[in-house]
Amino acid sequence: MQLANIQWSQTEQDIAQVALATAYQxxxxxLLQEVRDRTQAIANLEELWAxxxxxxxxxxxxEGxxxxxxxxxxxxxxxLVQEGWLQLADLxxxxxxxxxxxxxxxRM
Amino acid sequence: MQLANIQWSQTEQDIAQVALATAYQxxxxxLLQEVRDRTQAIANLEELWAxxxxxxxxxxxxEGxxxxxxxxxxxxxxxLVQEGWLQLADLxxxxxxxxxxxxxxxRM
Incomplete structure (x- = not known):
């Protein structure tokens, strides 16, 4: 699969920015909900450090x-599609x- | 104030261990309560990273x-006394x- 030197038109970059922002949101x-749930169940510092x-x-x-x-x-x-944060329709x-x-x- | 070479009897070491465990608890x-409270108020990843x-x-x-x-x-x-986790009575x-x-x- 050839992946180097793929060109992105301005329209595609705009779509990509929106998709990225959607997945991030x-x-x-x-993640925030998971942290809230986990925090309520923490009973000691060992679990807090986990x-x-x-x-x-x-x-x-x-961040990466x-x-x-x-x-x-x-x-x-x-x-992001594999992880479920984007659907193909977002692209x-x-x-x-x-x-x-x-x-x-x-699929790899 | 001479602080080097202070000797601790076994009884004093036992008292110190209990005091340290009390302060830790x-x-x-x-801290756990503070983290629970803070977590409930977090609205975005920037605040989560904080x-x-x-x-x-x-x-x-x-840990230190x-x-x-x-x-x-x-x-x-x-x-620990300065921070309020121990009272002098614990010692x-x-x-x-x-x-x-x-x-x-x-007092320093």
């Missing part, structure tokens, strides 16, 4: 994932070849 | 503070000279 909402470790990992992953860089967008969208309007590549990556 | 309970930073700092501080080492106990007890039974040193340090 969905994942944020779910939550701290969880947040360290999630922060590292999310939601960066708008055309060169990595195909991979990021495939990951409507992108060049069909890009959508095909994204779907192919989600 | 009090501070843990307060909580993560807060936990990083508290974890570092608490609650270590049973006779050489640093006078300082640790002075700190009853320690050599009066140690109690005097702890009180003096809390």
């Amino acid at each position: 969905r994942e944020s909402t779910a 939550l701290h470790d969880f947040l360290s990992a999630r922060r590292h992953e999310i 994932k939601y960066v708008f860089e055309p060169i990595s967008l195909i991979f990021v969208f495939a990951q 409507t309007g992108l060049d069909p070849d890009k959508q095909t590549k994204i779907v192919a990556l989600t | 009090r501070e843990s309970t307060a 909580l993560h930073d807060f936990l990083s700092a508290r974890r570092h501080e608490i 503070k609650y270590v049973f080492e006779p050489i640093s106990l006078i300082f640790v007890f002075a700190q 009853t039974g320690l050599d009066p000279d140690k109690q005097t040193k702890i009180v003096a340090l809390t």
Whole structure:
């Protein structure tokens, strides 16, 4: 699969920005709810430090994932679809070849 | 103030262990409640990462503070009294000279 040098029109970049923001909002909402639920059940500092470790990992992953860089967008969208934060319908309007590549990556 | 080479009898070490455990329990309970309260009010990931930073700092501080080492106990007890996690009554039974040193340090 040829992934280097993929060009994104301005319209596609706009669609991609909206899709990324949508996924970010969905994942944020779910994470905040998960943290609220977990926090209520914490009974001691050992469990609190486990939550701290969880947040360290999630922060590292999310801060790395939601960066708008055309060169990595195909991979990021495939990951977000796999994780359930995006549906293919959120990517409507992108060049069909890009959508095909994204779907192919989600199956790997 | 002479703080090096302070000797702790076995009875004093037992009292110190109990006092340290008492302070740890009090501070843990307060921290868990604070985290529960803060978590309920978090509205976005920026605020969640601020909580993560807060936990990083508290974890570092608490893990360093609650270590049973006779050489640093006078300082640790002075700190715990200053922070409100111990009262002087929790240190009853320690050599009066140690109690005097702890009180003096809390006033520095």
